[in-house]
Amino acid sequence: MFGLIGHSTSFEDAKRKASMLGFDHIADGDLDVWCTAPPQLVENVEVKSATGISIEGSYIDSCFVPEMLSRFKTARRKVLNAMELAQKKGINITALGGFTSIIFENFNLLQHKQIRNTSLEWERFTTGNTHTAWVICKQLEINAPRIGIDLKKATVAVIGATGDIGSAVCRWLINKTGISELLMVARQQEPLALLQKELDGGTVTSLNEALPQADIVVWVASMPKTIEIDTDNLKKPCLMIDGGYPKNLDEKFQGENIHVLKGGIVEFFNDIGWNMMELAEMQNPQREMFACFAEAMILEFEKCHTNFSWGRNNISLEKMEFIGAASLKHGFSAIGLDKHPKVLTV
């Protein structure tokens, strides 16, 4: 069995969905009620791979909402309780979706292995970051030429380069794509210098300097609501890949010849017959999902029951190639610019 741990994008949204699902006790509750709500196993589903193999899985809503980010004890409990539920249900491999893996990493939840009478087995969980990184790279390779960007001459900026996904994307771009130049932007300078040394390439720079030079910008750090960017200073055409969470780049970059692509989203070859991605606000919810979720499915298809993506900076090129090949084999593909023309101003 595979598992997906997800959450709503806002408190209002969460209440609306709870009401839809018949969870009236929390749908009518205030944020305090949600802070005390147990995780919910919302749906079971069967998925059939392009190879014909069938697997079963569950979607667990952690009852976390982004409004709880400032209450670290609450956020921590939501993630750990959802993980405990997944393990108690006997799920082999569960992906930590949305803020879940970010909270796990940033709040250092590794030190909280014992949850009530359950000792969490980390090998049952994956951040899904390897698949996300691979999908973002593929989205870049496939879609840049479509809008007239020649990869061999392209300058690519990775914003959030030292993160788990960001560093993997940099590694792939340097070693696998033959791009002209890689600009690396991150909050912390020390890991950035280390990454540059490891890659033996790439230029460390600031966001303000990177944006006007870049033909392609990969965002793997989330955008705060308050920032505004003058699109006149961007190159045209420009491909923006929104690999952060939540995905809000299309609100920021609207302009002619600026192409915004939702990063790290894949499409399955067949309808899945679930409701869970409607909850995740996918545009084609029967087929589309976050690549991190798909990673749990792929690992289950492959009977590869291990915490494939775990910790920071452990994503190797070999792992990306493995998960990428399995992804294609089982019927996943990265969504491209042609999928959602309404978010584009071409």
Place this chain on the structure above:
Amino acid sequence: MHNELKITDMQTLESNKKNIEESTNPISLNLPDFTTDSYKDAYSRINAIVIEGEQEAHDNYISIATLIPNELEELTKLARMEMKHKKGFTACGRNLGVVADMEFAKKFFSKLHGNFQVALEKGNLTTCLLIQAILIEAFAISAYNVYIRVADPFAKKITEGVVKDEYLHLNYGQEWLKENLSTCKEELMEANKVNLPLIKKMLDEVADDASVLAMDREELMEEFMIAYQDTLMEIGLDNREIARMAMAAIV
């Protein structure tokens, strides 16, 4: 281009940096000072509730046995276990030099106690099991789970032993209700509507004392809801039915 745009603004979690540091610092476990007067004062009531709770559990299981005589042996075993727990928690109070306020505790349980007695007289086994095997057990296990994280070393060890036992016998009432669900569901729902709000009130009533012991009200309530939901799920109720039952906790 806005020059003031800094990469430091990029992290969604950045505003929580201080919290994150706190959370990763082991000292932030914030064990309370077990020797202060305010701690002992709060402990005199919490400890009494726990002792009284175990006594009630003992008496309730003996009473339940009168309704299902063929389970006498099993229920007597359970009751004996609860008495062992009571002794353990009495030792915890003594270890801290605290005299448990048993009068307060008896009053604390009086309504739930009264409802149990009425159900017993009427022979309403489902209601008795809901009160003891679901609500009181979930209340106890949630409180113990939270307490273990902030207890003094002596009490921590005792409580860990108790929790192990509690996880064992939470199953008893569950099993009976599961087997008889088709005939007892209606009574279960009705009894829940009356008694779950009492648990919520009891939690609210001890919240201040609990917080002196570094037990967070939100965490207590969440632990309770998890244990409660788990039990109902085991019994065989579906998500919507559980949601409907849990509703009684917020109205």
